[in-house]
Amino acid sequence: MKEENLEQMTVGGGCFWCSEAVFDEIKGVEKVISGYSGGKVPGTPTYREVCSGLTGHAEVIQVSFDPTVVSYEDLLVIFMTTHNPTTLNKQGADRGTQYRSVIFYHNEEQKKIAETVLKEMAPYFDDPIVTELSPLEKFHPAEAHHQDYYANNQGQGYCTAVISPKLAKLREMHADKLK
Template sequence: MNNENLQLATFGGGCFWCTEAVFQEVKGVEKIVSGYSGGTVPGHPTYREICSGLTGHAEVVQVTFDSSVISYQDILIIFMTTHDPTTLNKQGADRGTQYRSVIYYHDTAQKEIAEVVLKEVAPYYENAIVTEITALDVFYKAEEEHQDYYRNNETQGYCSFVITPKLVKLRELHADKLK
């Protein structure tokens, strides 16, 4: 791996535990950090504050990937097909702006690729895609107990009933992109 091939992608697709678990299985992904972005309240938010829905932050993951192994476009296609990008401020039973579908781009090229990917996947959904595309301002790392959550809590109810089915879908749709 060459460090000049490392890129960052930041996005939220509901609960960050789900999104993190999906990308832990993808070839070329070097690191995933769960965190928060997009809020209006100053300072480093806490999980409890985020869950209130009052800070404006979304639960997100920041993915470091090797672009010589997997492209940003492929990262986004995996993201868009492993959560529901058509529900506003909601994923499954999780409701609130902190669970919105959002792509935070790091540069103009990422913004342009995100716009293209959303247009490409739109015909596969019955309802309109509501995923936001916005510039990344600040990323705050979530507390340690939220890092590597699925691997550390695989038998917990939420993991079994919500995350495991997303991983099954990932394996069905993107087997050629997995580790």
């Protein structure tokens, strides 16, 4: 598929290594880039700066996908079911605003779809969804060693303890959407 026919989704659900590994497995997803968005400081933030919690950025992924294969709505449902959208500024042991649950919409159509998905998903959770919904202003790709992290480090402790179980859940819940 030509790149100009692809659409983009930008979301944050905690550590971007986890989210990137999840969406790398979805049919119709052409590329996933780990990065940062939502901050209010000038320049390009570094991982260390974002982890300080002082920049306002969230760890996010930017997903390039073929909408004729997988819809934005389906991707959002996968996103909502592969992280905890009911915990404010934390995912598992990761704590801080950089780990918040967030959907950065690229246009008004994405905003409307996201609002609908958030509303439709709410009854499936015991606690209220706290996922932030904000317009995408700027996306900063993360440093090279953060890209394809799970693919390159599957034996690392964090990957086996945190990412592999998320992938198992993905494979169970969304088998029909896998490559």
